[in-house]
Amino acid sequence: MKVRTRFAPSPTGFIHLGNIRSALYPWAFARSQGGTFILRIEDTDLERSSQEAVDVILEGMKWLGLDPDEGPFYQMQRMERYRAVVQEMQDKGLVYPCYMSVAELDALREKQMAAKQKPRYDGTWRPEPGKTLPPVPEGVQPVLRFKNPIGGVVAWDDKVKGRIEIANDELDDLVIARPDGTPTYNFCVVVDDIDMQITHVIRGDDHVNNTPRQINIFRALGYEPPVFAHLPTVLNEQGEKMSKRNGAKPVTGYRDEGYLADAVVNYLARLGWSHGDDEIFSREQFLQWFNLDHLGKSAAQFDDAKLRWVNSQHMKAMDDAALAQLVEPLLRQRGVEPDARLPVICGLVKDRCDTLLVLADWAQRFYADVTPNADEAAKHITDGVRPAISMLAKTLETNEWTKEAIGEAIKDVLRATGLKMPQLAMPVRVLVMGTAQTPSLDAVLAASRREVVVERLRKA
Incomplete structure (x- = not known):
């Protein structure tokens, strides 16, 4: 028996993470079993259904890589x-x-x-x-x-x-x-599942009460029902059922906030399923491990901080060039024109970032003007250190522009002035990057343009 699963959302509100988990598991099960995953839009509620909600379903699934093998099918087109x-x-x-x-x-x-x-x-x-x-x-x-x-x-x-x-x-x-002849939800679902030869129905446990009715209709029509798996509810951070009414945002909102699709898939997978103690895993590992035997029986609670942490771990593990491809359009939206340095910059600062937007903020410092943090500037850029900054600026005008050569130039200035590394590094960071908290100074300067670094140091 070839596995055939389906995701059958109603486009009556914007699909959120709690909803999309009911797409992730049937998708994963079909993929893990070499089966077929079907998308069906249950749009018979004409008053509440909207094309805008359909678009968010399609966009969200495409972004997350939950591509159906068949569909989308629309119930309103199956009335005959x-x-x-x-x-x-x-x-x-x-x-x-x-x-x-x-x-x-x-x-x-x-x-x-x-x-x-x-x-x-x-x-x-x-x-x-x-x-x-x-x-x-x-x-x-x-x-x-x-x-x-x-x-x-x-x-x-x-x-x-x-x-x-x-x-x-x-x-x-x-x-x-109904009196006008239009069929009702529980009936349409059964006909669809029969026609689409669905073998496994993996859905939220708010459908448990519908299941016995649907099973009886299956059997009356001469068919054995599929295997059912009813997933526990996803709760929001306040312990309420996740819903738009309770503040849940559309799935596409996470894309717009700079989350990686693979990280969201990883996080969602763990909201109701586990593989030992593994917290961080790739999409390929998830599909290799996934089965229906390790689905959780109790409600899972969404945790925004945990999602951000999972996202940060995926960003750290991601190839720098691939990360740069995602950051580049974000910079262009801000009027910043990135160049060939972007992969190096992403690799340099990604450990400090938990979303692509934060990474874009960091990358922007290498391309656009920065305003030094006033408190940090007052603390670190003092009269006692200005001569050393000036000396470094002059040295860097002609210095070889590599991390190693810049590191040696900084050490030469320290030897000549008797300053300790933090006494020079902190004000240089503030002037060049706008903040005293940056990755290794020599690496930051090497990833910056020489003329920009020298100009910013002269502002001391």
């Missing part, structure tokens, strides 16, 4: 297929028209709740042998309800939650088509 299956179910007596109005249904539920019963449809219009149905009201378009099995249980072995059993008597007869 759903109606054909509804007709098939009618022909087989699997569904029946129900004329109970919304007001009648509400009254029934209130009565049940007052009697401390579970609110549910009571089967008034369900045809049974020997049962007399109420007279059909005039001018009322019925909904179509699925004849849920009576008695017995619906059971499945969930890959996350273990064995789950629900009594059929707990389930009422599900509406599968």
Whole structure:
């Protein structure tokens, strides 16, 4: 059996990290098993669905490298297929028209709740042998309800939650088509999963209550249901369910804030799955290790500081030239024109950065004017050190422009003036980079342009 998984988001809000994890795991499982990953947009909620939300789904998945093998398929474009299956179910007596109005249904539920019963449809219009149905009201378009099995249980072995059993008597007869004939969510999902030959449904545990209903529809249509794995919720930093309402940002927001796609994939993978104590791993390692047996059973909590740390580790490990390719457009957006030095600069300062934006801030110091930090300038650029700075500036005018030669020039000035390294290095850093906290001074100067360094030192 070839593995076929799917991600089926509803474009009713901007997709956030908690949502996209439900794409990551089915994608990873399909990739790890040599299977097929399908993208399906469940856009039947016409009032709340938007093209803008669809675009964020597509952009976010493309940025993260979660490319589908098939799709995107749109449910609204499959309406004829759903109606054909509804007709098939009618022909087989699997569904029946129900004329109970919304007001009648509400009254029934209130009565049940007052009697401390579970609110549910009571089967008034369900045809049974020997049962007399109420007279059909005039001018009322019925909904179509699925004849849920009576008695017995619906059971499945969930890959996350273990064995789950629900009594059929707990389930009422599900509406599968509205009065205007449009099919409902739980019905469309089953038809899609059958047609797309989905073998594994990996989704959030907010769908657990839908699963027994969907399993019964699968079997009524003559198909065995797929394997289910229901993922625990992702919580925000306040311990609430991650959602747009609770401040979750669109996935594309992390791209715009300078996070690496591989780092976000690494971080998301660990929000509900583990491989021993491994915290930092490549995409290739993730796909090599991933399976459904090590999915976590408890809710995972998002931690912005941890994400930044994971991102910093990926930046440190990244090839300098590849990093420069990502930083270059950020500099150009700021009106800065980078040159061939950029990979060297990225390699020099990447250990100090946790996002590409921070790295771009550092790189910009090598290309654009800097304003020395006022407090650090007052502390380090003193009358006692100005002659040494001037001497260094003069030496660097003609010095060979290599890290080693610059290092020797600095030592010559220290020997000539009797100063200690920090007494000279700190003010030079402030003047050249705007801050006293930089990587090795000789390396910083070598990565800078000679004329810029000399000009900035003369400002002392």
